[in-house]
Every structure is written in C-alpha cells, then in structure tokens.
Amino acid sequence: xxxxxxxxxxxxxxxxxxxxxxxxxxxxxxxxxxxxxxxxxxxxxxxxxxxxxxxxxxxxxxxxxxxxxxxxxxxxxxxxxxxxxxxxxxxxxxxxxxxxxxxxxxxxxxxxxxxxxxxxxxxxxxx
Amino acid sequence: xxxxxxxxxxxxxxxxxxxxxxxxxxxxxxxxxxxxxxxxxxxxxxxxxxxxxxxxxxxxxxxxxxxxxxxxxxxxxxxxxxxxxxxxxxxxxxxxxxxxxxxxxxxxxxxxxxxxxxxxxxxxxxxxxxxxxxxxxxxxxxxxxxxxxxxxxx
Numbered sequence: 001x002x003x004x005x006x007x008x009x010x011x012x013x014x015x016x017x018x019x020x021x022x023x024x025x026x027x028x029x030x031x032x033x034x035x036x037x038x039x040x041x042x043x044x045x046x047x048x049x050x051x052x053x054x055x056x057x058x059x060x061x062x063x064x065x066x067x068x069x070x071x072x073x074x075x076x077x078x079x080x081x082x083x084x085x086x087x088x089x090x091x092x093x094x095x096x097x098x099x100x101x102x103x104x105x106x107x108x109x110x111x112x113x114x115x116x117x118x119x120x121x122x123x124x125x126x127x
Numbered sequence: 128x129x130x131x132x133x134x135x136x137x138x139x140x141x142x143x144x145x146x147x148x149x150x151x152x153x154x155x156x157x158x159x160x161x162x163x164x165x166x167x168x169x170x171x172x173x174x175x176x177x178x179x180x181x182x183x184x185x186x187x188x189x190x191x192x193x194x195x196x197x198x199x200x201x202x203x204x205x206x207x208x209x210x211x212x213x214x215x216x217x218x219x220x221x222x223x224x225x226x227x228x229x230x231x232x233x234x235x236x237x238x239x240x241x242x243x244x245x246x247x248x249x250x251x252x253x254x255x256x257x258x259x260x261x262x263x264x265x266x267x268x269x270x271x272x273x274x275x276x277x278x279x280x281x
Contacts, residue, residue, distance in 0.1 A: 034131040038222055039154040097155045126154055 006077035011048035043124030073099030132218035141203025209234035
C-alpha cells in the first residue's frame with residue numbers, strides 16, 4: 001500500500017462519511033430509523049493540483065496505476081492536508097478504520113506545454 | 128422518532144467441530160459475548176431470526192465471497208448439520224446491549240455466487256421436518272408389504 005504522493009494541492013474539498021442508517025416510514029408518517037453499524041463510511045476528498053509540471057502528473061498517474069485504480073486502499077501524506085491543525089488532520093486524514101481509494105480516474109487537463117491541472121477524487125471506505 | 132440498533136452475533140459450530148464467531152455491528156472491533164470473542168464480519172441474516180412457533184423457519188446468512196467465509200462452508204461439509212447460534216442484541220444510544228434474543232439453527236446447505244456466499248439454516252428445534260415428530264409407517268398403515276416402491280396409505 002503506497003501512500004498518496006506528498007504533493008500540496010491548490011484546492012481541497014472534504015466531506016465527512018455517513019453512518020449506515022436506513023429509514024422506514026409508516027403510512028402514518030412516523031419514522032423508524034435502523035442503525036446497521038457504529039462507523040461512518042463514504043468520506044470524500046476532492047483534490048486539485050493546478051499548473052503542475054509533467055513530473056507531478058506522472059507521479060499521480062503512477063500512483064493511480066499502482067493502486068490498480070480504485071482497488072487497493074492507501075493512506076494520504078500529511079502534505080496533502082497542509083494548513084490543517086494536527087487535531088483536524090487526525091479526523092480528516094485518518095478517520096478511524098478508513099482507507100482511501102480512488103473514486104474515479106484522475107483527470108488531467110493541459111494548460112500550456114509541460115504544465116497541466118490534475119483533479120483527483122478519493123473516497124474513504126471501511127477497511 | 129423510533130431508533131433501532133441491532134447487532135447480530137453469529138456462532139457456528141461446523142459438523143467437524145470447527146468454531147467460528149462473528150458479529151456485524153461494531154466495525155473492526157472484536158466484541159465479547161458470553162466470554163467468547165466475536166470478530167467483525169460484514170454478514171447479513173435474512174429470514175426469521177426469532178420464532179416462537181417452532182415451525183421449521185428458515186434463515187439465510189449472507190457473507191461476502193472471501194476466504195474466511197469459504198472456510199465456513201468447507202470446514203463443515205458444505206454447511207450440512209452445522210449448528211448456528213444467532214444472537215440478536217438490541218443496543219441503546221450508547222451502543223450498550225439492552226436486550227438479547229438467541230435462536231438456534233441447523234445447517235442445511237450453502238451456495239456461492241460471484242460476490243456472496245449464502246449459508247442456509249432451519250430452526251434446530253424441528254429440523255427433521257415440519258410434522259415433527261415424524262410419522263412412522265406401520266404395517267397397519269401400509270397394509271401388505273408392496274413388491275415395488277409404491278406405498279398406499281390406508
């Protein structure tokens with residue numbers, strides 16, 4: 001399991017996971033909620049690396065291929081969460097029992113020769 | 128609003144005597160029940176998990192098709208005559224057990240699909256048949272013993 005490359009993103013968006021709850025609604029409108037577990041799942045982390053050199057693009061692509069796309073889970077380097085305090089990093093970077101996976105293939109858009117913008121979408125699922 | 132939190136504990140003794148213990152609520156957290164350790168496994172029990180009528184109810188337990196679940200089947204002759212104790216535990220808001228119900232089953236087989244292993248059980252109380260105790264054929268019921276396989280109940 002290779003960590004996600006230690007690259008600072010130019011934009012970062014994080015969403016907490018949800019708990020496994022199913023809602024049943026009676027004809028009266030009353031609601032019963034059944035909980036199926038004690039851990040959240042489905043965290044999402046969207047990263048953007050704007051105007052990065054080709055070497056950085058290659059690093060991300062190599063990591064994506066090394067993880068067999070969204071098959072093998074991995075951890076994320078602290079550099080990706082630059083700007084967060086240690087406390088917040090602990091909740092975002094390593095949610096309990098979660099490993100990160102590629103939610104979809106990274107997308108690369110060219111800016112000028114040798115410079116590109118890469119968008120990566122990750123999802124945090126239970127180990 | 129009503130909230131339900133159910134943890135299920137799966138305790139299987141295969142026909143060869145191998146014991147397997149799993150629970151499906153506390154992710155990656157082993158739990159202790161009746162002094163025994165239950166590891167987490169993402170299984171699901173379908174069917175009647177509690178029955179007061181003894182009417183030979185069936186329950187299916189679905190596991191992902193992974194190595195540890197394959198052992199459940201292969202260790203026990205295809206899940207035949209294994210003994211399952213399925214404990215349902217109601218949890219309060221602090222996830223502490225508030226009520227527990229236990230049911231026992233006998234394995235009747237299993238099937239595989241690409242992603243799932245289905246273990247099938249019937250209630251242990253009357254697994255020999257729905258008309259337990261089974262009827263006995265006597266000469267009085269059957270009449271003269273037949274020369275072929277056709278029995279005529281009189």
